[in-house]
Amino acid sequence: MNIENECNIALTKAKKKNKSILFSYTEQLNNIDPLSFYSSAKTLFQGERFFWKVPNDEMIIVGLGSTQTFKTEVEEDRFDYIDKEWNQLIQDAHIYNPFDVQGTGPVIFGGFSFDPLSMKESEWAPFNNALFHLPKLMLVINKQEVFFTINILCNSDDHLGILNHHLKIQREILETKFSKGKNSNIKQEHEMNRQEWVDSVAEVVDLLKKDSQLNKVVMARKMNIEFNDKIAAENVLENLWEEQHESYIFSLETVDRCFTGASPERLIKKNGDAILSACLAGSIKRGNTISEDESLGETLFNDVKNRHEHQLVVSMIAEVIRKYCRNVNIPEIPTIMKMRDIQHLFTPVNGTIKDDQISIFPLVKDLHPTPAMGGVPTNEALQIIRDKEKMDRGFYASPIGWVDYRGNGEFAVAIRSGLIKENEAFLYAGCGVVSDSIPEDEYFETKIKFRPMLRALGGKKL
Ligand SMILES: C=C(O[C@@H]1C=C(C(=O)O)C=C[C@H]1O)C(=O)O
Numbered sequence: 001m002n003i004e005n006e007c008n009i010a011l012t013k014a015k016k017k018n019k020s021i022l023f024s025y026t027e028q029l030n031n032i033d034p035l036s037f038y039s040s041a042k043t044l045f046q047g048e049r050f051f052w053k054v055p056n057d058e059m060i061i062v063g064l065g066s067t068q069t070f071k072t073e074v075e076e077d078r079f080d081y082i083d084k085e086w087n088q089l090i091q092d093a094h095i096y097n098p099f100d101v102q103g104t105g106p107v108i109f110g111g112f113s114f115d116p117l118s119m120k121e122s123e124w125a126p127f128n129n130a131l132f133h134l135p136k137l138m139l140v141i142n143k144q145e146v147f148f149t150i151n152i153l154c155n156s157d158d159h160l161g162i163l164n165h166h167l168k169i170q171r172e173i174l175e176t177k178f179s180k181g182k183n184s185n186i187k188q189e190h191e192m193n194r195q196e197w198v199d200s201v202a203e204v205v206d207l208l209k210k211d212s213q214l215n216k217v218v219m220a221r222k223m224n225i226e227f228n229d230k231i232a233a234e235n236v237l238e239n240l241w242e243e244q245h246e247s248y249i250f251s252l253e254t255v256d257r258c259f260t261g262a263s264p265e266r267l268i269k270k271n272g273d274a275i276l277s278a279c280l281a282g283s284i285k286r287g288n289t290i291s292e293d294e295s296l297g298e299t300l301f302n303d304v305k306n307r308h309e310h311q312l313v314v315s316m317i318a319e320v321i322r323k324y325c326r327n328v329n330i331p332e333i334p335t336i337m338k339m340r341d342i343q344h345l346f347t348p349v350n351g352t353i354k355d356d357q358i359s360i361f362p363l364v365k366d367l368h369p370t371p372a373m374g375g376v377p378t379n380e381a382l383q384i385i386r387d388k389e390k391m392d393r394g395f396y397a398s399p400i401g402w403v404d405y406r407g408n409g410e411f412a413v414a415i416r417s418g419l420i421k422e423n424e425a426f427l428y429a430g431c432g433v434v435s436d437s438i439p440e441d442e443y444f445e446t447k448i449k450f451r452p453m454l455r456a457l458g459g460k461k462l
């Protein structure tokens with residue numbers, strides 16, 4: 001069997017070098033349903049699963065188990081840390097991957113905390129400042145082609161039994177039929193006091209008015225929901241898939257927690273030397289009729305406050321992308337992106353990377369947080385967020401995504417998201433506050449942004 005021969009090469013290398021060597025083997029398979037694949041591994045791999053789907057379904061990745069987990073508490077350098085650790089592992093790896101397709105072969109999936117210097121809350125503790133899994137088993141569906149990768153860490157004293165063990169697990173999961181459980185019932189919802197939040201936004205508006213150097217601060221709030229029984233992350237994911245098909249759908253599990261959501265916002269994509277980013281900021285609700293919806297879209301497009309909020313994001317992203325890319329292309333005016341519950345101003349950005357040896361991590365590091373999540377200037381805005389928000393955003397509003405061994409990858413901004421922990425869910429929503437923001441309107445905007453997660457959790461009829 002080819003896989004045995006290849007595994008033997010890795011085992012020999014591990015013996016010769018007297019160290020652990022990553023063995024990664026990719027093959028093409030017939031169709032597998034990604035959600036069933038994720039769900040079937042509940043018993044075996046809960047706490048070590050991830051899920052990723054892009055808006056047009058061109059890329060779906062499901063990872064199960066963890067051959068290696070990369071976690072760090074370092075602050076500023078958390079991006080470099082993951083980049084280095086990942087590079088070190090793949091440098092000596094034995095990789096069998098005959099496919100020249102992005103996302104195949106060994107891939108890590110994970111994300112970063114929003115702000116390592118913010119206050120810490122216990123619900124986020126196991127995520128650290130960065131958390132990535134290299135899965136044991138991974139399914140990748142790239143433009144309808146199905147690939148399956150198995151990753152094994154071979155120690156110097158291991159033998160072929162290690163491969164058989166993995167193949168047995170693989171068979172077990174592929175043969176498991178999963179039946180969807182019922183949604184849990186909500187016991188109670190708790191939001192931070194409305195007036196308190198509105199007041200803190202008003203304080204930020206005052207700061208923005210007083211200080212001409214300060215242009216924008218993104219303020220978020222959280223909602224805690226308690227359920228009668230444990231929440232099934234698989235159900236939430238399936239609901240998000242059905243209800244928010246136009247979004248990035250993601251989940252990242254660790255220990256007894258699952259961070260999941262449906263984000264409309266790409267941070268960065270790298271495919272060879274092609275770079276894509278997106279500016280998304282400025283929001284308005286959807287209309288009840290086509291004509292009301294169109295007229296709301298027009299109002300958004302012509303609204304000075306929202307255009308300003310948006311332009312601040314475009315300027316910053318343009319600067320970072322120009323630093324790394326040539327042939328940068330950014331339309332002069334935004335278009336309207338319509339999601340199920342909300343419409344946004346949207347400007348796509350693309351370019352060609354100048355240095356093709358560079359990985360995606362430095363771009364992620366320089367882009368995060370964009371003024372769609374932090375503010376302008378970044379550091380001043382972050383300090384105000386720490387002072388005024390008084391909560392731990394955890395991985396909310398942060399980069400979440402994947403990187404393959406060739407340095408390709410994609411990160412979305414993890415908004416419209418929530419953390420599920422047994423029978424509790426913590427949902428987050430924020431909005432760009434500028435000097436002409438009306439605090440009550442910003443409250444309403446965050447209310448709309450909670451909807452995708454609330455609906456997926458079986459919350460209020462929306
Ligand atoms: C911060 C969020 O969304 C961001 C803020 C927006 C705004 O203020 O108009 C729009 C899109 C997102 O970039 C969120 O959904 O929590």
Ligand SMILES: [Mg+2]
Pocket residue numbers: 281282283309431432445
């Ligand atoms: Mg806004």
